[in-house]
Each structure stands twice: as structure tokens, then as C-alpha cells.
Amino acid sequence: MKVCVVGASGKLGRYMVQHCLDRDYEVVCVCREKSIDKLAEFGDRITIVPGQTDDREVIGRAVAGCDGVLTVLMPRGVKGYSTGTAEAVLAAAEPGARLIFSCGWHISRDGKDVYPRMLKLQVAVFGPIARLLRFADLDDQVEACDRIFASDTEWTVVRGSDLEEGPSEGLPVWSRHVGDPILESNRTRRIDFALFMVAALTGDDLVREAPAITSRQSESAKAHQPPAS
Numbered sequence: 117m118k119v120c121v122v123g124a125s126g127k128l129g130r131y132m133v134q135h136c137l138d139r140d141y142e143v144v145c146v147c148r149e150k151s152i153d154k155l156a157e158f159g160d161r162i163t164i165v166p167g168q169t170d171d172r173e174v175i176g177r178a179v180a181g182c183d184g185v186l187t188v189l190m191p192r193g194v195k196g197y198s199t200g201t202a203e204a205v206l207a208a209a210e211p212g213a214r215l216i217f218s219c220g221w222h223i224s225r226d227g228k229d230v231y232p233r234m235l236k237l238q239v240a241v242f243g244p245i246a247r248l249l250r251f252a253d254l255d256d257q258v259e260a261c262d263r264i265f266a267s268d269t270e271w272t273v274v275r276g277s278d279l280e281e282g283p284s285e286g287l288p289v290w291s292r293h294v295g296d297p298i299l300e301s302n303r304t305r306r307i308d309f310a311l312f313m314v315a316a317l318t319g320d321d322l323v324r325e326a327p328a329i330t331s332r333q334s335e336s337a338k339a340h341q342p343p344a345s
């Protein structure tokens with residue numbers, strides 16, 4: 117399998133590259149020119165296409181021939197970086213390729229998510245401040261995901277809970293709506309967020325789904341997981 121990781125040099129991206137290499141996938145990475153050094157640990161086991169992730173020419177070259185594309189959606193700046201990145205991937209990917217995108221719980225596909233008070237507060241406070249400082253635009257990530265949801269490609273939007281570092285706790289559990297009891301713990305190891313993204317490449321049950329995830333070792337997951345058969 118040949119996989120492109122868009123936004124490969126960040127923390128989530130590097131975990132995804134490692135998981136792909138562990139599976140012997142051929143890996144193509146897109147990252148900004150100034151961040152290439154952050155991929156040095158992978159040496160010649162990866163191909164790097166340097167450039168902005170919302171550059172259609174860059175993405176077109178990177179995803180050519182790929183069976184899957186793993187995209188880190190980041191709402192950086194206020195010029196539609198997330199939306200431009202999503203559009204570039206949706207337009208350039210091979211027909212039938214599995215397209216997996218990352219975002220946070222704050223994204224809602226159908227408006228039926230029930231959010232913890234703290235998350236609502238974070239979005240209400242951080243959103244306007246980040247936009248005012250021209251640091252990030254959460255609405256851009258919302259717009260990017262709306263365009264993905266409307267696409268007829270083989271997409272999956274993985275909605276990460278609060279993230280933490282540490283060794284793997286296994287493949288996270290998921291549910292369709294934030295507010296479902298299994299997700300209540302709201303914590304996932306970043307390495308496992310990446311694991312879920314990579315596993316989604318081959319998970320047919322996740323096509324055109326927007327799973328919200330949490331660690332399988334969290335209290336809520338342990339309390340609400342169906343018993344193993």
C-alpha cells in the first residue's frame with residue numbers, strides 16, 4: 117500500500133509515518149520546507165514532497181498513485197489553510213483512495229454532539245482570541261470538514277479528544293457522537309490517535325463516518341465497551 121501523509125512533520129504526523137512504516141507501507145510525506153529536518157529520523161525510508169499543504173500542485177504530486185492519504189487538518193492562520201488543504205486532497209486524490217482527516221471533537225457532522233462544558237468554554241474563549249491574533253481560525257476547520265462531509269470520496273474524519281503523550285494504550289474506541297457515555301473520559305494518547313488514523317485506511321466500517329475517539333484504557337471506555345465475544 118502506498119500512503120501519503122499530509123502535514124507529516126508535526127507530532128501526529130510523525131506518529132502516523134511510523135505506524136505506516138511499521139506496516140511496510142510505502143510513505144510519501146508533505147511538509148513545509150523549513151520542517152524537513154523534523155523527518156530526519158525516517159531517513160531514506162520515506163519520500164518527502166516539500167511545500168504548503170494547501171498548494172494544489174504540491175498535493176497533486178504527492179498523492180499521485182497513493183491508495184490512501186492521511187491529512188492533519190490544522191486551522192493555522194486566517195487564510196483558509198485547513199479548507200485549502202482539504203480541497204487540495206479531495207481534488208487530487210486517486211479515485212477510490214481512502215482519505216483520512218484529523219480534527220477535534222469540536223467538529224460536528226450532524227449537530228447531534230453534546231459537548232462537555234469545558235470544551236464549549238475553550239472554543240468560545242480560544243476561538244475569538246486565536247482569530248484576533250491571526251494565529252488560528254477554528255471556523256476554517258469547520259468549513260474544511262463540511263466540504264469533506266459533502267464529498268463523494270471515500271473519506272473518514274477522525275475527531276480526536278484531548279490528547280496526551282505516553283506509550284500506546286491500544287486502538288482507541290469510537291462513537292458517532294460526543295456525549296455518548298463511552299467517550300466521557302475525553303483522553304487519547306497522541307500515538308493512538310495516529311494508530312486510529314492509520315487503521316482507518318483499511319477499516320471499511322469507517323468510510324464516510326466521523327468517529328469521535330477516546331483511549332480504550334480510559335475509565336469511560338472500560339465501563340461501556342461491549343464484552344469481548
Ligand SMILES: NC(=O)c1ccc[n+]([C@@H]2O[C@H](COP(=O)([O-])OP(=O)(O)OC[C@H]3O[C@@H](n4cnc5c(N)ncnc54)[C@H](OP(=O)(O)O)[C@@H]3O)[C@@H](O)[C@H]2O)c1
Nearest residue numbers: 123125126127128148151189190192218219220276277279
Ligand atoms: N492538540 C490537541 O489537544 C488536539 C486535540 C484534539 C484533536 N487535535 C487534532 O489533532 C491534529 C494534530 O494536532 P496537534 O496539536 O497534535 O498538532 P501537531 O501534530 O503537532 O501538528 C501541527 C501541524 O501544524 C503545522 N503548522 C504549525 N504551524 C504552522 C503554520 N504557521 N502554518 C502552517 N502549518 C503549520 C505543523 O507543520 P510544521 O511541522 O511544518 O510546523 C504540523 O503539520 C489536528 O488535526 C488537531 O485538530 C488536536
